[in-house]
Amino acid sequence: MSDQPLQAPRFSLRKTSHYLTNAVIVAVIRLALALPYRARVGFVGWLVQHVIGPLAGYRRRALDNLALVWPDLPAARRAEIASACLNNVGRSFIENYSPGDFPARMSQNRLQGPGVAALQQAAEAGRPVVLVTGHFGNYEATRAALVARGFDIGGLYRDMKNPYFNAHYVKTMESFGGPVFAQGRRGTAGFVRHLKDGGQLVLLFDQHVFGAPQLDFLGLPANTALSAAELALRYDALLIPFYGIRQPDGIGFETVLEAPVKHDDARAMTQRLNDSLAARVREHPEQWFWVHRRWRIKR
Structure with missing residues (x-):
């Protein structure tokens, strides 16, 4: 028997994170594609605007960019643009996954x-x-x-x-x-x-x-x-x-x-x-x- 200690199997946190993230994305795509086209586009737009965008930090980044470019724009208007931007990102994403x-x-x-x-x-x-x-x-x-x-x-x-x-x-x-x-x-x-x-x-x-x-x-x-x-x-x-x-x-x-x-x-x-x-x-x-x-x- 070897005196070498047993080595634990390699574990890649990044690989696991990528796998799980992709699993969530694929689940959203499949759920959306089961809907009629107009409902599908609206659903993913809403999801990115209200859930994914804020959780992933995209809303904050959009607000930071807007404040940088247009600091004199009222904060309420910048928030409105950021929300609509996220909605457009979501709509574009699922449109591009609707090849038919x-x-x-x-x-x-x-x-x-x-x-x-x-x-x-x-x-x-x-x-x-x-x-x-x-x-x-x-x-x-x-x-x-x-x-x-x-x-x-x-x-x-x-x-x-x-x-x-x-x-x-x-x-x-x-x-x-x-x-x-x-x-x-x-x-x-x-x-x-x-x-x-x-x-x-x-x-x-x-x-x-x-x-x-x-x-x-x-x-x-x-x-x-x-x-x-x-x-x-x-x-x-x-x-x-x-x-x-x-x-x-x-x-x-x-x-x-x-x-x-x-x-x-x-x-x-x-x-x-x-x-x-x-x-x-x-x-x-x-x-x-x-x-x-x-x-x-x-x-």
Whole structure:
């Protein structure tokens, strides 16, 4: 018999936490998907607004961001925006987990804005297009509307920290149509290949990136990646801001493609993207995801 002491089996608190968190998320998704579409979207919006958001600290983060950006706004109005933001986050989440209902609804949407004709002309000419948006409304609404019209739109995504959640999250994105690529060397290579072949790609640019230049966003310096503009310049691709704007009924969307951003300097182009999104946020502040750590600056 060995004299070595018996070793306890390895226990990973993080792995267990990820597993349990994903189990709760999957349970919520399955419960919601058993409901009719309108009730499903409203239920998850309410759940995130009143239960998940406050417990997870998202409401507090949204309030902190709102106080940072608009300190003169009455506290009651900031609280109203934070609550509506959480509701929109919940609605967007379950919409994106409704791969049958949501794309079918978006296929009926009329695409609006000067970017529609520009995108169509670029596709016919085989010119690549970089479609850029932020975490606003539901950013998948316009992509779903475009895919329904035959556009093969790829996307670049960031792996979630929870591997159990990430597995079905990626499958959900793929169900909308068009290839999706993970951030990293392998994913970026496929992303660039799709672009060089004259394809269309979607990028979300409104999260903090360490080491990125500080550009103005809503009146404050925010580290902002230049990658969308740099890709557009490198591959002579159109750079088109787009938005899926939630309508007052909480279900419908206005799907808008703005005019292409003029090619000059990557920094100046990215600032114009920031300005475009900021204008949308000022118009519909409850539709932007205030729950992100967008500004990592001293207060």
